Amino acid sequence: VDVKEEIMADAPPREARTRNPRGYGDRLRDDAIAAAEDLLSEHPVEALSLRAVARAAGVSAPALYPHFAGRRALVWAVLEHRFDVLTAQTAQAAAQFTQPRERLRAWCLTYCHFGLAHPGHYRLLFESWSAECVDVPLTDLPGYELRSGLLALIAACASCADDVEELGTLIWAGLHGLVSLRINKPSFPWPPLETLLDALLTRMTPASPLTT
Amino acid sequence: VDVKEEIMADAPPREARTRNPRGYGDRLRDDAIAAAEDLLSEHPVEALSLRAVARAAGVSAPALYPHFAGRRALVWAVLEHRFDVLTAQTAQAAAQFTQPRERLRAWCLTYCHFGLAHPGHYRLLFESWSAECVDVPLTDLPGYELRSGLLALIAACASCADDVEELGTLIWAGLHGLVSLRINKPSFPWPPLETLLDALLTRMTPASPLTT
DNA sequence: TGTACATCAGTGAACGCGCGTTCACTGATGTAC
DNA sequence: TGTACATCAGTGAACGCGCGTTCACTGATGTAC
Numbered sequence: 282v283d284v285k286e287e288i289m290a291d292a293p294p295r296e297a298r299t300r301n302p303r304g305y306g307d308r309l310r311d312d313a314i315a316a317a318e319d320l321l322s323e324h325p326v327e328a329l330s331l332r333a334v335a336r337a338a339g340v341s342a343p344a345l346y347p348h349f350a351g352r353r354a355l356v357w358a359v360l361e362h363r364f365d366v367l368t369a370q371t372a373q374a375a376a377q378f379t380q381p382r383e384r385l386r387a388w389c390l391t392y393c394h395f396g397l398a399h400p401g402h403y404r405l406l407f408e409s410w411s412a413e414c415v416d417v418p419l420t421d422l423p424g425y426e427l428r429s430g431l432l433a434l435i436a437a438c439a440s441c442a443d444d445v446e447e448l449g450t451l452i453w454a455g456l457h458g459l460v461s462l463r464i465n466k467p468s469f470p471w472p473p474l475e476t477l478l479d480a481l482l483t484r485m486t487p488a489s490p491l492t493t
Numbered sequence: 494v495d496v497k498e499e500i501m502a503d504a505p506p507r508e509a510r511t512r513n514p515r516g517y518g519d520r521l522r523d524d525a526i527a528a529a530e531d532l533l534s535e536h537p538v539e540a541l542s543l544r545a546v547a548r549a550a551g552v553s554a555p556a557l558y559p560h561f562a563g564r565r566a567l568v569w570a571v572l573e574h575r576f577d578v579l580t581a582q583t584a585q586a587a588a589q590f591t592q593p594r595e596r597l598r599a600w601c602l603t604y605c606h607f608g609l610a611h612p613g614h615y616r617l618l619f620e621s622w623s624a625e626c627v628d629v630p631l632t633d634l635p636g637y638e639l640r641s642g643l644l645a646l647i648a649a650c651a652s653c654a655d656d657v658e659e660l661g662t663l664i665w666a667g668l669h670g671l672v673s674l675r676i677n678k679p680s681f682p683w684p685p686l687e688t689l690l691d692a693l694l695t696r697m698t699p700a701s702p703l704t705t
Numbered sequence: 706t707g708t709a710c711a712t713c714a715g716t717g718a719a720c721g722c723g724c725g726t727t728c729a730c731t732g733a734t735g736t737a738c
Numbered sequence: 739t740g741t742a743c744a745t746c747a748g749t750g751a752a753c754g755c756g757c758g759t760t761c762a763c764t765g766a767t768g769t770a771c
Contacts, residue, residue, distance in 0.1 A: 563726075
């Protein structure tokens with residue numbers, strides 16, 4: 282609820298950074314994104330200041346401007362990077378199985394684990410105002426590829442009678458609800474995640490029971 | 494993603510406020526909460542400053558201190574009030590029916606409508622860091638009464654084989670997912686809410702089909 | 706091989722801003738005598 | 739009935755802070771001649 286709980290300015294002065302060699306200035310861009318992701322583990326995105334990222338990267342604030350047009354652009358770059366990572370992780374998890382139902386389960390489990398392991402990142406990806414996306418075409422939305430991956434796996438599990446868009450929305454909503462509520466209401470007595478996930482998938486696609 | 498999009502300081506000077514008569518100073522407390530709820534419709538809670546609330550209430554910032562210990566206390570008061578409103582609205586909606594399944598459906602529909610009608614409030618209630626609740630006993634958590642109301646309705650619909658806690662979590666997660674994703678990813682092509690809600694309830698409690 | 710110069714990867718100071726919070730105060734209103 | 743006084747519901751100025759962003763700069767490094 283409160284932003285200023287822990288001041289982000291309290292970071293250590295950071296060990297002396299050696300400036301990048303000539304021609305490798307772009308490395309700072311990746312360093313800044315990594316530093317921002319570190320900070321996001323502890324603080325909500327609204328508290329992610331450009332100055333704090335610069336501090337964490339061991340650099341002065343104006344040094345970021347050649348790499349990011351401003352604070353918005355920095356946050357956007359972080360968001361895109363985390364979506365790429367999550368998309369890759371879930372796809373890789375699914376790829377380790379061949380049976381459709383196992384593939385779907387692996388995807389969902391990895392999605393949930395990502396959220397619970399990195400609540401700050403999850404909140405950035407799925408719980409931040411996205412008013413800035415209004416005029417982006419659907420396929421360019423951050424998260425579009427992730428959603429497509431899930432829908433494809435669901436389609437492979439669904440019976441003919443199912444509306445895949447509807448079923449996909451329900452399952453995604455279920456996953457998101459499980460992760461988001463757990464993150465945001467940690468004090469409630471939540472049953473184990475895997476139990477809930479299996480119950481969710483069983484009830485959502487009863488045609489193919491969840492067995493190996 | 495970005496906080497400072499619209500500066501909250503842009504509010505009009507507000508019409509001249511007549512000071513409360515002697516003995517009615519407490520009215521300012523309610524006025525401040527109402528003003529804060531207004532502002533939350535447009536801005537995330539992190540951007541809700543005590544000064545902005547004071548401006549919106551037509552009062553100087555220090556005038557709020559006799560009523561709230563500080564910014565945190567003000568936000569907390571708003572949160573409790575909105576939980577009270579949502580709890581009352583959902584309970585009232587359920588009370589208009591007698592059949593358990595209809596009562597559950599009315600409750601869920603009202604929950605979702607609340608979230609979609611007041612995304613800023615919904616985000617405050619269900620998507621804000623709640624680290625400050627860690628040492629509060631379960632039954633004192635804001636939202637505990639709300640959750641109990643839902644669980645009671647679900648228990649009335651569940652078959653003997655169901656684990657009500659588990660089923661309640663799945664349904665709450667489903668509702669929260671539907672609302673939260675829609676709020677946070679408004680550009681995606683979401684099917685109509687009622688369709689999804691009915692599909693969710695049908696799949697979650699298949700024993701009692703959804704009819705009048 | 707030596708040197709002038711362009712470029713690169715940054716720095717440090719400064720700007721104006723809104724913030725939370727404190728302090729001493731003010732002016733209207735009710736009450737005691 | 740008149741007046742001194744306490745109380746109430748606030749105000750206005752001030753503090754120090756971190757913020758996003760700009761500007762002119764610096765010092766190392768590679769390159770042209």
